[in-house]
Amino acid sequence: METQAFKKIYTKITQITKATCSLQASGIGYEEMATVNGRLAQVVKIQGDNITLQIFSGTEGIPTNAEVIFLGRPPVLKVSDELAGRFFNAYGEPIDGGPEVEGEVREIGGPSVNPVRRKQPSELIATGIAGIDLNNTLVTGQKIPFFADPDQPYNQVMAMVALRAKADKIILGGMGLTNDDYLYYKNVFDNAGALDRIISFVNTTENPPVERLLVPDMALTAAEYFAFDKKQKVLVLLTDMTLYADALSIVSNRMDQIPSKDSMPGSLYSDLAKIYEKAVQFPEGGSITIIAVTTLSGGDITHAIPDNTGYITEGQLFLRRDSDIGKVIVDPFRSLSRLKQLVIGKQTRGDHPQVMNAAVRLYADAANAKTKLENGFDLTDYDMRTMSFAKEYSHDLLAIDVNIDTTMMLDKAWELLGKNFSKAEVGIKQEFMDQYWPS
Amino acid sequence: MEENKLTTGKVSGIIANLVIVEFDGPVSQNEICFINLAGVRLMAEVIKVLGNKAYTQVFESTRGLKVGETVEFMGHMLEVTLGPGILSKNFDGLQNDLDTMVGTFLKRGEYTPAIDVDKAWEFTPIAKTGDVVIAGDWIGEVKENWIGHKIMVPFKFEGKFTVKSVKPAGNYKASETIAVLTTADGSDVNVTMVQKWPVKVPIKAYTEKPRPFRLMETGVRIIDTMNPIVEGGTGFIPGPFGSGKTVLQHALSKQAEADMIIVAACGERANEVVEIFTEFPELDDPRTGRKLMERTTIIANTSNMPVAAREASVYTAMTIGEYYRSMGLRVLLLADSTSRWAQALREMSNRMEELPGPDAFPMDLPAIISSFYARAGYVFLNNGSTGSITFIGTVSPAGGNLKEPVTESTKKAARCFFALSQQRADSKRYPAVDPIDSYSKYLEYPELQEYLAKNISPGWLDNVLETKNILLRGKESYEQINILGDDGVPIDYHLRYWKSEVIDFVILQQDAFDKTDASSPIKRQKIMLEKVLDVCRSDFNFDNFEEVNPYFKRIINVFKQMNYSLFESEDFKTYEAELEVIIKERKAA
Numbered sequence A: 001m002e003t004q005a006f007k008k009i010y011t012k013i014t015q016i017t018k019a020t021c022s023l024q025a026s027g028i029g030y031e032e033m034a035t036v037n038g039r040l041a042q043v044v045k046i047q048g049d050n051i052t053l054q055i056f057s058g059t060e061g062i063p064t065n066a067e068v069i070f071l072g073r074p075p076v077l078k079v080s081d082e083l084a085g086r087f088f089n090a091y092g093e094p095i096d097g098g099p100e101v102e103g104e105v106r107e108i109g110g111p112s113v114n115p116v117r118r119k120q121p122s123e124l125i126a127t128g129i130a131g132i133d134l135n136n137t138l139v140t141g142q143k144i145p146f147f148a149d150p151d152q153p154y155n156q157v158m159a160m161v162a163l164r165a166k167a168d169k170i171i172l173g174g175m176g177l178t179n180d181d182y183l184y185y186k187n188v189f190d191n192a193g194a195l196d197r198i199i200s201f202v203n204t205t206e207n208p209p210v211e212r213l214l215v216p217d218m219a220l221t222a223a224e225y226f227a228f229d230k231k232q233k234v235l236v237l238l239t240d241m242t243l244y245a246d247a248l249s250i251v252s253n254r255m256d257q258i259p260s261k262d263s264m265p266g267s268l269y270s271d272l273a274k275i276y277e278k279a280v281q282f283p284e285g286g287s288i289t290i291i292a293v294t295t296l297s298g299g300d301i302t303h304a305i306p307d308n309t310g311y312i313t314e315g316q317l318f319l320r321r322d323s324d325i326g327k328v329i330v331d332p333f334r335s336l337s338r339l340k341q342l343v344i345g346k347q348t349r350g351d352h353p354q355v356m357n358a359a360v361r362l363y364a365d366a367a368n369a370k371t372k373l374e375n376g377f378d379l380t381d382y383d384m385r386t387m388s389f390a391k392e393y394s395h396d397l398l399a400i401d402v403n404i405d406t407t408m409m410l411d412k413a414w415e416l417l418g419k420n421f422s423k424a425e426v427g428i429k430q431e432f433m434d435q436y437w438p439s
Numbered sequence B: 001m002e003e004n005k006l007t008t009g010k011v012s013g014i015i016a017n018l019v020i021v022e023f024d025g026p027v028s029q030n031e032i033c034f035i036n037l038a039g040v041r042l043m044a045e046v047i048k049v050l051g052n053k054a055y056t057q058v059f060e061s062t063r064g065l066k067v068g069e070t071v072e073f074m075g076h077m078l079e080v081t082l083g084p085g086i087l088s089k090n091f092d093g094l095q096n097d098l099d100t101m102v103g104t105f106l107k108r109g110e111y112t113p114a115i116d117v118d119k120a121w122e123f124t125p126i127a128k129t130g131d132v133v134i135a136g137d138w139i140g141e142v143k144e145n146w147i148g149h150k151i152m153v154p155f156k157f158e159g160k161f162t163v164k165s166v167k168p169a170g171n172y173k174a175s176e177t178i179a180v181l182t183t184a185d186g187s188d189v190n191v192t193m194v195q196k197w198p199v200k201v202p203i204k205a206y207t208e209k210p211r212p213f214r215l216m217e218t219g220v221r222i223i224d225t226m227n228p229i230v231e232g233g234t235g236f237i238p239g240p241f242g243s244g245k246t247v248l249q250h251a252l253s254k255q256a257e258a259d260m261i262i263v264a265a266c267g268e269r270a271n272e273v274v275e276i277f278t279e280f281p282e283l284d285d286p287r288t289g290r291k292l293m294e295r296t297t298i299i300a301n302t303s304n305m306p307v308a309a310r311e312a313s314v315y316t317a318m319t320i321g322e323y324y325r326s327m328g329l330r331v332l333l334l335a336d337s338t339s340r341w342a343q344a345l346r347e348m349s350n351r352m353e354e355l356p357g358p359d360a361f362p363m364d365l366p367a368i369i370s371s372f373y374a375r376a377g378y379v380f381l382n383n384g385s386t387g388s389i390t391f392i393g394t395v396s397p398a399g400g401n402l403k404e405p406v407t408e409s410t411k412k413a414a415r416c417f418f419a420l421s422q423q424r425a426d427s428k429r430y431p432a433v434d435p436i437d438s439y440s441k442y443l444e445y446p447e448l449q450e451y452l453a454k455n456i457s458p459g460w461l462d463n464v465l466e467t468k469n470i471l472l473r474g475k476e477s478y479e480q481i482n483i484l485g486d487d488g489v490p491i492d493y494h495l496r497y498w499k500s501e502v503i504d505f506v507i508l509q510q511d512a513f514d515k516t517d518a519s520s521p522i523k524r525q526k527i528m529l530e531k532v533l534d535v536c537r538s539d540f541n542f543d544n545f546e547e548v549n550p551y552f553k554r555i556i557n558v559f560k561q562m563n564y565s566l567f568e569s570e571d572f573k574t575y576e577a578e579l580e581v582i583i584k585e586r587k588a589a
């Protein structure tokens, strides 16, 4: 581990709380790392020579005479190409039985990119999932979360998206991941023969929750190395950001900070933004795309965590079980990719924006018809046709198990439109009607 | 100004970006200091003084900072540099020029000059030897892009001065003396093109601030027609995430009738600023034919940039606005999002363990917001010309719930309320401004009413109020239909609802991404509103309710085609004629 020569050892702790301990020491830098009886800790407060340390794995069993050693540096990660294919814990230590990674030492949570040195994201990411590619197209350099209930298959969808995305590197930041889910990711990547493109930083439910706070910064430091230094296309998966935010609130509560909404710290917005804003398209070609998961409780998106996330990310994706077809779909109503405008109809076929809008509008009409039916009103012929369209649209396009390219998605959409509606009801620009309306 | 020995101090405590400094001399509230961190100088601002301890908020990350590091106090508050060269620039919240910074990543302690004082400008004198002048008076002018940039008597100058000399027309560096003024007691002071001003202090170089009265055209129908904003007015746009605040502000920044636009990206996404950097240098300003970037200044303190600087950024933007207003210009200041500024205040107040107000925001939040909005306005300058700052901020209410401190405080301070509704955004009725809840207090101003009657038409206000009324009645009818069923209500209810839908689709909704529809001049808005009202005022014959929907859909469709066509073009006229025919089909005699 760390070289501990020349380091002064302190053995007199003056205060211990659930997550922190305090002691008298001098010459200590803010956010400096330390070990307390071997457990990693970080300086969170300095008042004169009274230093408060946050102990990542908790203070259970820490005695007042614990051995405190300051490491003289903030949390770091060693970066090099050796990171590829490796699995690490939240501290960046290997957990795959492999050797330590050699490389350049970088501080994690480093500075942000000067906004004038960014490039506008412009490269489409194809996932094969129509609920994404057709309705909510993703772009490199974008940051977007899945808003999902804990029982939804978001990890499966993320793994699928990651493998199909043609990224040079996929970096998994797992926070509070169950061991089963961790192994699931490992297997899926292994089976796809993609392990050499994967780097994982994982905190499982078996690890202390506060350790999670390091995971996004670790993952993104590695991402910046590959995207900026190596000009690669990097995809970062962060799951589950709700558990990350929970860890933030644990720490702030234990430090007696005044909570704001939903017992979250007042700085939640800034804390999350610092992570998500690492998504970037560099003019030199490299990019960091962040796909995250924010689990909801009871589908409530007004809770402080999804709410602040929505204000930061460039859209969000909702999964929903469609009882009509018995499959999970990407919900076309509440999902939104804000960057899709930059690529649809430009890098995809010209009719894409219009077909997308027409189909979603008709799908909405079907939802209205359904409500009418549930309220006991009669349905018109149009209502019935929208409902039959909706079912096929859901089954053939929105379901997450469909895997086709965007042109095929568009063709399929035309087919369904032609089958169920008249030209006037579809209301797409004449030039596209002439070209694509099924005869 | 006398040069005192500057106060120094030593760091004695660190909690995130709150740094406590023990000092040895006089220190003032809001004074700027620099904290030494292993050779890097971190800028900070004093926000509280307790005994010999100054609580400072650092505008940078404090990682690695140690107790005992030295601190120099600067003897002044946070200031901006004012002079030619501000237009078209991209600054951070502290007015550092982002383009002259080295490297891809922002470096702690790297501060770049806001303007290049060595750049030469073509100067034309305005004041003459012997003139008596006061702060804010115009001494001369340089051409900055297409704006006549006035070189003024520095705002910090107190009292009356006599002009001793002014440089003749010619090329001078911004840092050169271009005039010498004599004070009342006979001493001379030099004036250059550059001056400094503390951002938290309003610039008051004007004689009067009357109630604003002139419509500021934005090209957005739901604003200009329904809830107009005025030159020197204030407004705010609250809305849940994704409801279209930024898209609406970007539309305003492109289209509004203003001489200068300041966009303060305050704690929002970097990619949105990149969009402006990328597009504005290419887009034409329809009014001048120049590129949009030529009239725009960007203050980018995005969400990942230091939080304390985010708080400063809105003040930096406002001060730059006041400077240009003093030149007799119409300035439009847009801030996205003022909630992030309020959150920055909250983070600091929490760290200082102040007694929290509602939702843990500082107690004095309402006062802070209202005194900020009060800096906007229409003014008469010393020489009788006028200038204005119109300020529109966005608000990002937690959970989309408007009953929260920032929205409520802003509602008291701003006169226009453009409430974005989740429901309208979900149904893609953009811009998602809620037509019932939103308002413009200016519509009640006799000054504006007079202006509208004179410049649009005498009956304009009545038309607008009638439109609002039809929308309200349409909404009521819609609720009834939903309760009683399509055939459970008289046909009249369907008619009333569909008439309000015509207004909704043709006047309220507007495609921000369509070249033609994006911006609609007031003349066009007038004609379209009259046409729509014609339909709304007509009686139509229907045998049953099922005929109503398809008929009005046809009317809406043709109206929309008109919106997408160039005003009074062949296409426009064809659709106009088609509309007449459709209306005749069912119009009651």
Ligand SMILES: Nc1ncnc2c1ncn2[C@@H]1O[C@H](COP(=O)(O)OP(=O)(O)OP(=O)(O)O)[C@@H](O)[C@H]1O
Pocket (backbone or CB within 6 Å): A310, A311, A312, A337, A338, A339, B239, B240, B241, B242, B243, B244, B245, B246, B247, B248, B268, B396, B430, B431, B432, B510, B511, B512, B513
């Ligand atoms: N006038 C409009 N026309 C068409 N689409 C729009 C319009 N306004 C908003 N949108 C759509 O809504 C998306 C979100 O809009 P915008 O970014 O302005 O939201 P916002 O209110 O600023 O959200 P946040 O609070 O998260 O910043 C846009 O990416 C666009 O897809």
Ligand SMILES: [Mg+2]
Pocket (backbone or CB within 6 Å): B245, B246, B247, B268, B336
């Ligand atoms: Mg926005």
